[in-house]
Amino acid sequence: MPATPQTGNKAERLKAFLILEARAAGFDVARIVAPDAIADHAPAGLDAYLKAGHHGTMAWMEDTRDRRSDPRVLWPETGSILMLGMNYGPDRNPMEVLARTDRAAISVYAQNRDYHDLIKGKLKGIAGRFAARSGADVKVFVDTAPVMEKPLAEKAGIGWQGKHSNLVSREFGSWLFLGSIFTSAVLPPDPPELDHCGSCRACLDICPTDAFPAPYRLDARRCISYLTIEHKGPIPHEFRRAMGNRIFGCDDCLAVCPWNKFASDAREAKLQARDDLKAPKLADLLDLDDAAFRVLFKGSPVKRIGRDRFIRNVLIACGNSADPSLAEKCSDHLHDPNPDVRGSAVWALSQLLGRDELLSLQARSKEETDDTVRDEWHRAFTQD
Structure with a gap:
């Protein structure tokens, strides 16, 4: 009317x-x-x-x-x-x-x-x-x-x-x-x-x-x-450090x-x-599989981005944490089914570990076939 x-x-x-x-x-x-x-x-x-x-x-x-x-x-x-x-x-x-x-x-x-x-x-x-x-x-x-x-x-x-x-x-x-x-x-x-x-x-x-x-x-x-x-x-690499946690x-x-x-x-x-949700531990968030992610964020706006994008963000925060104790959990994501998660795990580890430790992990990831993740490995050893 x-x-x-x-x-x-x-x-x-x-x-x-x-x-x-x-x-x-x-x-x-x-x-x-x-x-x-x-x-x-x-x-x-x-x-x-x-x-x-x-x-x-x-x-x-x-x-x-x-x-x-x-x-x-x-x-x-x-x-x-x-x-x-x-x-x-x-x-x-x-x-x-x-x-x-x-x-x-x-x-x-x-x-x-x-x-x-x-x-x-x-x-x-x-x-x-x-x-x-x-x-x-x-x-x-x-x-x-x-x-x-x-x-x-x-x-x-x-x-x-x-x-x-x-x-x-x-x-x-x-x-x-x-x-x-x-x-x-x-x-x-x-x-x-x-x-x-x-x-x-x-x-x-x-x-x-x-x-x-x-x-x-x-x-x-x-x-x-x-x-x-x-x-x-x-x-994008230019924004990762600025993201902080x-x-x-x-x-x-x-x-x-x-x-x-x-x-x-x-x-x-x-x-x-x-x-x-006020200040959850990064280490705890790294443990979330898809089912656990859905349970934790049921009814929350966070759920809309999905587990993979969320873990991608958590890994960037881990890389900015200056906490090497997070490296083991980050390395678990080197074999994640999602390439964005794997690539973010590589970046996080490049910020937390020394070159020799990183080389050891790369040797265990030789089967990587995704170009974006392979590029992350290349950058990890050539960054300033």
């Missing part, structure tokens, strides 16, 4: 009902934005991002360009959009684990249940109750759909896109899960938020891989979150933002981290 105009008082009442429902469902912030609010700048910014190739292998961003740049292309009946945010802020600075090189750093958002599942269920409940009250049509989206959530959240006044391109809130810093409810009802929009970054460039300067070619621009191909999650195949995502540019609050200064997050 087409967008449904509402009279002033009725529209205000429906908006108030919607906001109350969102709060009751556990969202920390909920605000209305018009569907044409990002039309002036978001499409141009997206086009420039895609033209520069900064999306890497995420071809779906280009495939969904038209729907992504205009909510009305995604759903022509859209009259208003409710943007919602849920705080997932940690109780301490997540960068503390980076100094514990025998441990793995998993991004804060992935230390509990997959937020897509958690939020989508709540959105469906809110949308259903609103539809029953208003008679309007509704649709819900959480991240996986072609919706430019961060620009829409900025125009709704939830926060602003910082120089790291993520949403920043004066109340919650960089720690907000976003979701949206599209409705055919036309509701009063909220005013947008202003940019409060000022001259600060902390998020740009801390990036281990220089993934920001300019403020407000991210080259995903250099981003550790992209490399550990989206990137298939071997991790980050095995799933990277929180550096988020955590360093001065708008963040931790511990007693932060409002209680809706998702508390699992203790076993």
Whole structure:
């Protein structure tokens, strides 16, 4: 059905009902934005991002360009959009684990249940109750759909896109899960938020891989979150040492933002981290076969990358650990069925062992036939 105009008082009442429902469902912030609010700048910014190739292998961003740049292309009946945010802020600075090189750093958002599942269920409940009250049509989206959530959240006044391109809130810093409810009802929009970054460039300067070619621009191909999650195949050599012990995502540019609050200064997050995922031992993670990986990460975003890509990342972290005691477990992966795992094991061992020990292991791996793994062995003996 087409967008449904509402009279002033009725529209205000429906908006108030919607906001109350969102709060009751556990969202920390909920605000209305018009569907044409990002039309002036978001499409141009997206086009420039895609033209520069900064999306890497995420071809779906280009495939969904038209729907992504205009909510009305995604759903022509859209009259208003409710943007919602849920705080997932940690109780301490997540960068503390980076100094514990025998441990793995998993991004804060992935230390509990997959937020897509958690939020989508709540959105469906809110949308259903609103539809029953208003008679309007509704649709819900959480991240996986072609919706430019961060620009829409900025125009709704939830926060602003910082120089790291993520949403920043004066109340919650960089720690907000976003979701949206599209409705055919036309509701009063909220005013947008202003940019409060000022001259600060902390998020740009801390990036281990220089993934920001300019403020407000991210080259995903250099981003550790992209490399550990989206990137298939071997991790490019130029980024391996910079990865440190980050095995799933990277929180550096988020955590360093001065708008963040931790511990007693932060409002209680809706998702508390699992203790076993706050700083797991690299040695324990190396033991995971596919079945054990699935059990450990059941319901977690980590599960989506699969065991092989995960172990690839863990082996890079082992190579950066400066802990030779991990070498024996790394060597067990020289015969892994997956060539990316075998190649990462070679690199890890080249960082942990001396030349003679490495030669002994290579002699036991003469049957290697994969060219990428053979190249890893060659590099192991020719690197500076």
